[in-house]
Amino acid sequence: MSAVSASSETVGRGLRLALAAAQVAHENRGEDILILDTRRLTSMFDYFVIVTGTSRRQLHAISEQIDRVLEDQLGDQRLGIEGFQDSRWILLDYGDVVIHLFDPETRQYYALEELWADAPRVPFPHPDVPDPLAP
Numbered sequence: 001m002s003a004v005s006a007s008s009e010t011v012g013r014g015l016r017l018a019l020a021a022a023q024v025a026h027e028n029r030g031e032d033i034l035i036l037d038t039r040r041l042t043s044m045f046d047y048f049v050i051v052t053g054t055s056r057r058q059l060h061a062i063s064e065q066i067d068r069v070l071e072d073q074l075g076d077q078r079l080g081i082e083g084f085q086d087s088r089w090i091l092l093d094y095g096d097v098v099i100h101l102f103d104p105e106t107r108q109y110y111a112l113e114e115l116w117a118d119a120p121r122v123p124f125p126h127p128d129v130p131d132p133l134a135p
Helices: 002-010 013-027 056-073 104-110
Strands: 031-037 047-052 080-082 089-093 097-102
Touching: 013 031, 013 047, 013 056, 013 097, 047 104, 056 089, 056 097, 089 104, 097 104
Parallel strands: 047 097
Antiparallel strands: 031 047, 080 089, 089 097
8 A cells, every 4th residue: 555655655646546547457358458548638637548448348347347446445525427238348447537448449430549649658567657456
């Protein structure tokens, strides 16, 4: 928990959540993980995390693990979830951070990274931020 405390002094809540979600997705074999910084483009949220999963089961597992980590370890609360039943595109809304979990075809179809092409990409793992999940 000390890494979370230390990082919160230098890094905003949204970035910590986005990096933690990306890390969880990576640990659950998510692919093509991308974090977009949308702060200059919209006031509705600060970051998008975009992840591809290879199966419905994997997308569910990633979604559930992200919820567990962000809620239990980082003390945040999910505001909404969409698409869990269909599992082609699961959207997790954490206010400052919106997490998109796609199957490959749906990610290609909606092409969010092209739609939000003006959003800077956040390096993952971020070189200047302590691991938000480190003990």
